[in-house]
Amino acid sequence: MRLCRACLKRYEAGTIFHFFDMECPLCNTCLRQIDHRVHFRVADGIRCLCLGYYEGKMKDYLIRYKESLDYELRTIFLYPYATLLSLIFAGCLAVWAPSSPARIKERGFDHMEGIASNLNLERCAALTKPDGTEQKEMGRQGRLAISDRITLNPGVDIAGRRILLLDDVVSTGATLAGCHRALLSAGARSIFTICLMDNDEEHSKKHF
Amino acid sequence: MERTEDFTCPRCGNSDPDGIGIGPTGKPYCRICLQYDGREAPAFTPSGQRIQLSLTYPLSPAQRTVSNQVLAAVTKGQPVLIKAVTGAGKTELVYAAMEHFLSRGLAVGFATPRKDVVIELEPRIHEAFPMATITSVYGEHTQVLSADIIVLTTHQLYRYPNYFDLLILDEIDAFPYAGNQVLKHFFRRSVKGVYILLSATPSQTDLEELEKDKGAVITLDIRYHGQPLPVPQIRLYGPFGKLDIIACLRDFLSAGKPCFVFAPTISRVRRLADLLRLFCPGGASVDSQDPDRERKIADFKAGKLSYLVCTAVLERGVTVRDLQVIVADADHPIYDAAALIQIAGRAGRKSGYEDGEVIFFCHREEPWVKEAVSTIEETNHHAAMQSVPKKI
Ligand SMILES: [Zn+2]
Ligand SMILES: [Zn+2]
Numbered sequence: 357m358r359l360c361r362a363c364l365k366r367y368e369a370g371t372i373f374h375f376f377d378m379e380c381p382l383c384n385t386c387l388r389q390i391d392h393r394v395h396f397r398v399a400d401g402i403r404c405l406c407l408g409y410y411e412g413k414m415k416d417y418l419i420r421y422k423e424s425l426d427y428e429l430r431t432i433f434l435y436p437y438a439t440l441l442s443l444i445f446a447g448c449l450a451v452w453a454p455s456s457p458a459r460i461k462e463r464g465f466d467h468m469e470g471i472a473s474n475l476n477l478e479r480c481a482a483l484t485k486p487d488g489t490e491q492k493e494m495g496r497q498g499r500l501a502i503s504d505r506i507t508l509n510p511g512v513d514i515a516g517r518r519i520l521l522l523d524d525v526v527s528t529g530a531t532l533a534g535c536h537r538a539l540l541s542a543g544a545r546s547i548f549t550i551c552l553m554d555n556d557e558e559h560s561k562k563h564f
Numbered sequence: 565m566e567r568t569e570d571f572t573c574p575r576c577g578n579s580d581p582d583g584i585g586i587g588p589t590g591k592p593y594c595r596i597c598l599q600y601d602g603r604e605a606p607a608f609t610p611s612g613q614r615i616q617l618s619l620t621y622p623l624s625p626a627q628r629t630v631s632n633q634v635l636a637a638v639t640k641g642q643p644v645l646i647k648a649v650t651g652a653g654k655t656e657l658v659y660a661a662m663e664h665f666l667s668r669g670l671a672v673g674f675a676t677p678r679k680d681v682v683i684e685l686e687p688r689i690h691e692a693f694p695m696a697t698i699t700s701v702y703g704e705h706t707q708v709l710s711a712d713i714i715v716l717t718t719h720q721l722y723r724y725p726n727y728f729d730l731l732i733l734d735e736i737d738a739f740p741y742a743g744n745q746v747l748k749h750f751f752r753r754s755v756k757g758v759y760i761l762l763s764a765t766p767s768q769t770d771l772e773e774l775e776k777d778k779g780a781v782i783t784l785d786i787r788y789h790g791q792p793l794p795v796p797q798i799r800l801y802g803p804f805g806k807l808d809i810i811a812c813l814r815d816f817l818s819a820g821k822p823c824f825v826f827a828p829t830i831s832r833v834r835r836l837a838d839l840l841r842l843f844c845p846g847g848a849s850v851d852s853q854d855p856d857r858e859r860k861i862a863d864f865k866a867g868k869l870s871y872l873v874c875t876a877v878l879e880r881g882v883t884v885r886d887l888q889v890i891v892a893d894a895d896h897p898i899y900d901a902a903a904l905i906q907i908a909g910r911a912g913r914k915s916g917y918e919d920g921e922v923i924f925f926c927h928r929e930e931p932w933v934k935e936a937v938s939t940i941e942e943t944n945h946h947a948a949m950q951s952v953p954k955k956i
Contacts, residue, residue, distance in 0.1 A: 364583055420599070425598065426585065426595055427585060427588050427593070428585035428595060464589065
């Protein structure tokens, strides 16, 4: 019997994922909860690949990971795409949208670094943003202003590198735009952006 | 690195290695009680009002007997399980005991697994104790944590360690409380004095645990309005499947009776609602993920909606006049006999409207469907034996 990392239930391996992947973190039920609506979205001028939408069970798990600090959940969000992405983006440098140092200290970990660690790629905490710019506390105007305040960490050299940029949730795209600006001005050769969940207002309007 | 096997959670007592993770620093942490993280209530201070029970309607003789038995037990410090069928007027049974504790300036809590029930109970209890301060604590509603009477979901009990002189726990067999060891732990932790459990269908474990606490089981078999529970009719789907539901619903609606249609899962609720909408206008569907849920339920209660299609979330605690109940796919394994009995208890809940009909639609007559029907027949038989006046 295997243990599901998400719902903590013991289960009998029963899907093709379990057959090929001994390390599969999810049970049959939780695997079915993965939102497979992979799509491209252009947000704030940035084209990004979204792996699903910000809703349902996976949204709950992301909140449990980020807010309730369930560190073990870091392995489930890129599943089952991590292996494929590691192959496609071989040679790229994995970089993620930053949390503020205060937030990282409060959580005890950088939640995006935990997610990025599932990729078999070189990783770098290249970006940072000042304290007091957490999205929750800011309105839409404020969020747009954040994009100017994301900067490269001192001592990081990404000149000429191909970058794989990761973020958990994309809403307005302001954060991503800020990351792009910082990375490009530091000489990144190219940037491909992947978001776990799309929190598109247009999409949620369609549903309710 | 510490081993997860040797770790016991200091907060919830969990020591099952499956529920323990390794944190970023290599230290083990409990994954079970993570979500119970928030402000704890300040120490209890009574409002100092003279609190008296003021019921505007009389208790039935059967209710009075049970109420007195409960009061006698809890004043001795003995825990109680009240076994009462749905619609028996369970809440009123504990008012006397609540008054006893409140008038002495002691902390009284009323916990239930479901948020909807908390929202519905708060005004009802306030009506009974107009002098007492009262607060409800659930989900996103946690601003005021202290009052003379605290009505809360079982999820919120973690905020009240060793707090309540009298804690009442309603619907102990309901999700998510039933079988949840963490919630049970927080429940036990928050009882300082004595507790009262309410249930229509207590499980064997519930009874054994009560036994250990030397508690008493007190039974009330009669519905508040002295009428038997409606006996559900089992109907097998005909060759046109769901069309039978439409015919049945149209009958109820043309008689001007509001109706609940239950479906086993959220996706089936949505599909069934789409179908019913074509033939029966004026209804809506509700499920636990619906942001408009509270408004729709309120509309239904106010008579603005003629029927609701929903999952079992609505199965408890919502009372509507002259309600009819249809269960689509009662043979779905998600139901058991206890759940079906609860659902059947929804029908005709208010006095003067007790001829509610309950219809179970099935593909096959599964054993739990038949068990539900026979249990209701048995309860009615018991009730008839007790020969209590039909109307007060
Ligand atoms: Zn699972
Ligand atoms: Zn714990």
